[in-house]
Amino acid sequence: MSLDWLPRDDTSKNHALFGDEHFSAAAPGVIFEKRPLLDAAGQPVDGLYSAWIWLNNPAQHNAYTTEMVKGVIAGFQRASSDRSVVAAVFAARGGKAWSSGGNTKEYAEYYTRRPHEYGDYIDLFNRMVDAVLECRKPVICRASGMRVAGGQEIGLAADLTVSSDLALYGQAGPRHGSSPVGGVTDFLPWFLTIEDAIYNCVSCELWSAYKMKLKGMISKVEPVLKKDGQWLRNPLVRTDAWLEDGEIVYGEPIAPESQAAARDLIAACTLDFSRIDGEIDKLIWNFANLFPNCLQTSLDSMRAKKRYFWDAAKHMNRHWLQANMNNEAWLGFNAFNTRKLTGRDTVDFIKLRQRLAEGAALDERLMEEVLAQPQGRGQG
Numbered sequence: 513m514s515l516d517w518l519p520r521d522d523t524s525k526n527h528a529l530f531g532d533e534h535f536s537a538a539a540p541g542v543i544f545e546k547r548p549l550l551d552a553a554g555q556p557v558d559g560l561y562s563a564w565i566w567l568n569n570p571a572q573h574n575a576y577t578t579e580m581v582k583g584v585i586a587g588f589q590r591a592s593s594d595r596s597v598v599a600a601v602f603a604a605r606g607g608k609a610w611s612s613g614g615n616t617k618e619y620a621e622y623y624t625r626r627p628h629e630y631g632d633y634i635d636l637f638n639r640m641v642d643a644v645l646e647c648r649k650p651v652i653c654r655a656s657g658m659r660v661a662g663g664q665e666i667g668l669a670a671d672l673t674v675s676s677d678l679a680l681y682g683q684a685g686p687r688h689g690s691s692p693v694g695g696v697t698d699f700l701p702w703f704l705t706i707e708d709a710i711y712n713c714v715s716c717e718l719w720s721a722y723k724m725k726l727k728g729m730i731s732k733v734e735p736v737l738k739k740d741g742q743w744l745r746n747p748l749v750r751t752d753a754w755l756e757d758g759e760i761v762y763g764e765p766i767a768p769e770s771q772a773a774a775r776d777l778i779a780a781c782t783l784d785f786s787r788i789d790g791e792i793d794k795l796i797w798n799f800a801n802l803f804p805n806c807l808q809t810s811l812d813s814m815r816a817k818k819r820y821f822w823d824a825a826k827h828m829n830r831h832w833l834q835a836n837m838n839n840e841a842w843l844g845f846n847a848f849n850t851r852k853l854t855g856r857d858t859v860d861f862i863k864l865r866q867r868l869a870e871g872a873a874l875d876e877r878l879m880e881e882v883l884a885q886p887q888g889r890g891q892g
């Protein structure tokens with residue numbers, strides 16, 4: 513029996529929340545791009561796409577400005593609601609950094625001493641992390657360079673990471689005046705052992721892509737350097753041996769005395785991201801050959817574990833981050849932001865601890881005592 517008599521509306525609806533107002537081709541900005549889905553032979557498939565959300569601020573290591581945060585939210589919402597999109601790729605322009613997180617210039621010059629304003633910013637930041645975790649498409653982070661501080665927070669929100677072998681991973685907040693409670697303290701213990709997670713989080717050491725692959729934090733590492741048409745693995749990192757003198761050396765930095773020559777070698781190479789892009793194309797083609805809802809339910813069920821701690825803590829952490837803009841962030845981000853004037857990128861931590869041990873108030877006088885002065889400025 514025909515059901516033609518049932519009233520139906522077959523016009524297509526648009527579920528995107530935003531237009532193009534949060535995207536911009538000019539840096540600093542976020543670019544939204546749709547690329548045709550490629551089959552196993554590299555041929556475009558009709559009517560299906562991947563959505564690429566690009567951080568575009570390479571001059572500042574792709575640190576995100578407030579406007580860029582809005583662009584990321586808009587990008588993932590669009591990728592999520594566009595029925596022709598198979599997967600989303602979180603990418604960044606330039607080869608040095610994928611992202612070094614919150615914009616320290618904006619933080620120092622605008623948000624410190626304006627905690628209420630920073631609270632509003634963190635509401636946006638939290639939505640950015642949620643936009644990745646709530647995207648109804650698989651999300652691949654294309655880590656084309658270092659993923660540090662808030663960059664690591666938003667990168668870890670992605671489902672999978674395909675990495676350049678030049679990339680480094682770690683935190684900067686505890687050195688520069690923040691705490692990585694924008695996702696890292698919630699996500700990292702799922703990826704690493706708790707011992708490694710704690711050490712990587714608080715030491716502010718940057719670990720190589722090879723080391724992070726070995727520890728299970730990322731899916732793929734591919735070389736991006738080419739010399740005379742040949743691929744070259746990152747010469748700053750040990751990939752030639754597994755063990756030396758009973759220690760695992762694979763993925764560790766080469767000896768300090770060899771680093772200058774390795775940097776010169778890198779400078780003589782060209783960058784080619786085709787291997788990481790090839791791996792991303794393969795992943796997306798695999799996703800395309802799965803039932804979309806079975807795939808998404810599997811992802812959302814696993815994301816729920818990441819979200820368990822994130823959702824429990826994100827609102828409370830917002831209030832601590834806001835209050836901290838009158839506290840250590842005021843000291844630390846101003847120290848980093850004025851490092852070219854003073855020659856020093858952190859406060860004098862020992863002086864700070866000594867003064868706090870004496871019960872000093874956290875006021876402008878203490879700030880003056882622990883912050884390096886502009887070079888050439890006389891004392892008193």
Ligand SMILES: CC(C)(COP(=O)(O)OP(=O)(O)OC[C@H]1O[C@@H](n2cnc3c(N)ncnc32)[C@H](O)[C@@H]1OP(=O)(O)O)[C@@H](O)C(=O)NCCC(=O)NCCSC(=O)C1=CCCCC1=O
Nearest residue numbers: 571572573575612613614615616617661662684688690694
């Ligand atoms: C370790 C670094 C990431 C990289 O060091 P290096 O490779 O030596 O590069 P630099 O010379 O330092 O940087 C190159 C230029 O980029 C500018 N830059 C780098 N990072 C930022 C940034 N985050 N914001 C703005 N500008 C940045 C740098 O000034 C250089 O430009 P210039 O014109 O001066 O040549 C190192 O760069 C570093 O430690 N960066 C700061 C990392 C950081 O502190 N990020 C913020 C942490 S807090 C955060 O992200 C949070 C997010 C939300 C939740 C709460 C929170 O705290």
